[in-house]
Amino acid sequence: MIGLIRQLAHQPVALAPAVSFFFCQGTDTALNNATAVLRSLIWLLLLQQPHLISHLLQKYKNSGADLFKDKNSFIALSEAFRNMLKDPRLSPVYLAVDALDECAQGRPDLIHLILTSLNLSQKVRWLLSSSPEVDVLAELKGLGIDSSNISETFVEQDAQRPATPVNAYIDHKLTILKCKKGYSDRILAEVSHEVRKRAENTFLWVALAFKVLETVHRGYAVKRIKEMPPGLSELYDHMMTRIETGRVIEPQDCKTVLVIASLAFRPLSISELSVLADLQLDVAKTAIEMCGSFLTITKGTVNLIHQSAKDYLEKNYESRLRQAGPTQGHSEIARRSTDAMFLILRRNMYNLDLGFKPENMTPPDPDPLAPIRYSCVFWVDHLCSMNSDNSRLLGELSLVSSTNTNRNDLLQDNGVVYAFLKTKYLYWLEALSLLQAVSEGVNAIRQLESLLLSMRLIAHRKLDLT
Numbered sequence: 001m002i003g004l005i006r007q008l009a010h011q012p013v014a015l016a017p018a019v020s021f022f023f024c025q026g027t028d029t030a031l032n033n034a035t036a037v038l039r040s041l042i043w044l045l046l047l048q049q050p051h052l053i054s055h056l057l058q059k060y061k062n063s064g065a066d067l068f069k070d071k072n073s074f075i076a077l078s079e080a081f082r083n084m085l086k087d088p089r090l091s092p093v094y095l096a097v098d099a100l101d102e103c104a105q106g107r108p109d110l111i112h113l114i115l116t117s118l119n120l121s122q123k124v125r126w127l128l129s130s131s132p133e134v135d136v137l138a139e140l141k142g143l144g145i146d147s148s149n150i151s152e153t154f155v156e157q158d159a160q161r162p163a164t165p166v167n168a169y170i171d172h173k174l175t176i177l178k179c180k181k182g183y184s185d186r187i188l189a190e191v192s193h194e195v196r197k198r199a200e201n202t203f204l205w206v207a208l209a210f211k212v213l214e215t216v217h218r219g220y221a222v223k224r225i226k227e228m229p230p231g232l233s234e235l236y237d238h239m240m241t242r243i244e245t246g247r248v249i250e251p252q253d254c255k256t257v258l259v260i261a262s263l264a265f266r267p268l269s270i271s272e273l274s275v276l277a278d279l280q281l282d283v284a285k286t287a288i289e290m291c292g293s294f295l296t297i298t299k300g301t302v303n304l305i306h307q308s309a310k311d312y313l314e315k316n317y318e319s320r321l322r323q324a325g326p327t328q329g330h331s332e333i334a335r336r337s338t339d340a341m342f343l344i345l346r347r348n349m350y351n352l353d354l355g356f357k358p359e360n361m362t363p364p365d366p367d368p369l370a371p372i373r374y375s376c377v378f379w380v381d382h383l384c385s386m387n388s389d390n391s392r393l394l395g396e397l398s399l400v401s402s403t404n405t406n407r408n409d410l411l412q413d414n415g416v417v418y419a420f421l422k423t424k425y426l427y428w429l430e431a432l433s434l435l436q437a438v439s440e441g442v443n444a445i446r447q448l449e450s451l452l453l454s455m456r457l458i459a460h461r462k463l464d465l466t
Contacts, residue, residue, distance in 0.1 A: 001098040001129045008094055017092035017125070020044035026102030026307040029265045034106030035074045038113070041095055042081055049091055055083040074106055078113050085120045092123040100130035102307045107134075166201050173210040183218050194225040204306055205232055208239075208293055215292075236312040239293035240320050249286050253279055255321050257287040259329045261295055262313040262321075263385075265378050267303045271371040275340045276333050327386045334382040335410060337375035338420045344372050345427040350434060361434070369431055376431050380444035383411070384451050411455065417448075 001023075008019045022040045025031040046053050059076050068077075084090065095114075097103075103110060114126055174192055177183045183191070191213070199205045209228055216224050229238055244251045260276045261268065268276070274284035288295050288302055294309045295302055304310045318325050349368055350361065363369070369376070409415045420428075432441040 001096060001127070004127060005096055017094050017123075018045070018048040019094045019096065020048070021096035021127075022098070024097065024099040024102040026099070026104055027304045027310050028267055032102055032104045034103060034110035034113075035077065037097055037103060037110055038074060038077050038081060039068055041097075042077060042084070045084065045093060045095075049089075049093075051089055052084045052087055055087065056080045074109060078109075081113070082117065082120060085117055085124055090121060090123050092125075094125050094127055096127040098129045099307065100128050101134045163201055166199060166203060166206060167196070169203060170195055170199070170206055173206065177210075177213065177218075177221075181213075181218055183221070187218055187221060190222045191225055194222060198225070198228060198230045200230050202232060204308065205230075205235060208235060208305075211292060232308050233312060236293070236309065237316075240316075243290060246290055248290060249283060253277070253283060254287045254290050257284065258291055258294060258313060259317075259321050260333065261291075261302060261304055262310055262317070263326060263329045263333060263382070264374070265381055266374070267301045268374055269300055269370065270297070270302060272374040273302050275371045275375065276336050278336055330382040330386045331410070334379050334386070335416065337372070337379035337382065338410075338416055340372050340375050341379070341424060341428065341431075342420060344368060345424050345431055347427060347430070349427075349431060363434075369434060372431075373435060376428065376435060377437050377440050377444075380448050380451075383417075384447050411452065 001021075005019055005021050008017070020041045021044065022037045023031070024037065030036060042056065046056070059080055097110075097114075100107065100111075114128070117124060118126070170192065174183075174188050177191070178188055195206060195209055199209070209225060212224060212228075213221050227238065228235055243254045246254065256277045256279070257273065260273055264276070270285060270288070271281065273288070274281045277284055277287075279287065288297060294305055294313070296305045297303075304313075313321065314326075317329075322328055350364055352361065411417050429438070429441060432438050
């Protein structure tokens with residue numbers, strides 16, 4: 001998809017349509033929902049065709065910033081988007097969405113909008129990429145929408161069938177090995193043969209295999225490739241086994257890092273991950289490196305290498321990461337978040353003078369909030385995500401903080417959360433203001449109130465049963 005977008009973007013403006021695009025990322029809650037897709041497509045479209053902004057201005061005047069982040073944003077933005085496409089001044093445009101399968105929230109609504117938009121203008125063409133599991137026309141039928149007219153203009157291409165692109169990628173990787181690692185032609189030929197035999201025409205398998213070879217002496221390259229099984233899931237199993245038998249650091253520390261990365265609601269900085277995993281910064285960095293088949297670091301941010309890695313970790317969470325399940329993981333993240341905020345939050349974190357304007361603010365270096373940015377925004381989300389099974393919720397919420405075994409339970413009277421809100425509430429609000437996340441804080445308090453009410457109802461029901 002990136003190659004297609006680059007090719008279209010480099011065409012002469014007079015000859016080629018404009019291009020508006022979005023890359024879904026299932027591991028990031030800011031990039032895995034229909035509203036984010038539509039918001040970005042509209043933004044890029046308006047940058048190239050600003051005369052269409054009139055269709056958005058009236059709604060913005062009525063709703064303000066809520067137009068872009070309210071729970072009903074998709075409905076309002078969809079109406080404005082359709083009006084833009086019907087505008088006779090619209091110039092031809094390609095609208096591209098990559099990894100549609102990773103749009104976890106609102107995908108049926110997005111697909112409905114995409115396909116119905118084809119009837120609004122002949123100047124619009126969509127480019128969609130997705131895993132085979134997402135059948136666009138089948139999802140429409142599931143919504144009770146007649147797709148017979150649309151299907152005639154719908155062209156599908158299976159990118160996994162042609163072997164030429166994958167083979168070209170393998171050749172490219174082999175060339176890098178020869179230039180940078182000094183591989184002989186004999187070893188390169190053996191590696192080439194073994195990789196092609198196992199790759200099953202899958203780009204990601206090839207990428208993971210060659211990533212392993214980056215840290216292996218060329219004399220052991222063929223042996224390491226032969227150890228790798230075909231199939232992504234099988235390869236992840238193999239990589240997890242190597243993590244479990246590693247001796248550089250404790251395998252359990254690596255698993256803790258994978259737990260945090262798989263349960264987090266957005267990619268984390270290394271310092272944030274270190275706090276949530278309760279590991280020293282250098283140990284966390286080493287653990288991330290040891291988990292290189294699952295994690296990657298881009299500009300200081302730790303990301304799951306692909307949605308398939310997240311899917312594997314979720315599917316095998318109890319067997320390969322934590323037997324207690326994700327509920328325990330969310331509890332640990334919530335507890336470590338409150339522990340860290342207890343230690344770090346204080347009055348006037350940035351030492352600002354009275355009357356200082358937010359637009360003139362520059363965070364100090366080092367930023368004292370950097371390790372707890374994620375914790376400040378998402379600690380309540382992890383409390384609420386501990387389990388939807390109410391019969392287990394109360395028990396899981398009574399976990400004792402590992403940093404102080406005498407401390408009361410997380411959400412019990414006079415417990416961890418109570419103590420945090422009693423002593424650090426104003427400092428937390430100040431931190432949210434500095435992070436420009438006050439609205440997230442308001443939502444967090446609402447979520448916490450709802451959770452506590454649910455707990456009270458559960459407690460009353462349990463009393464009634466006894």
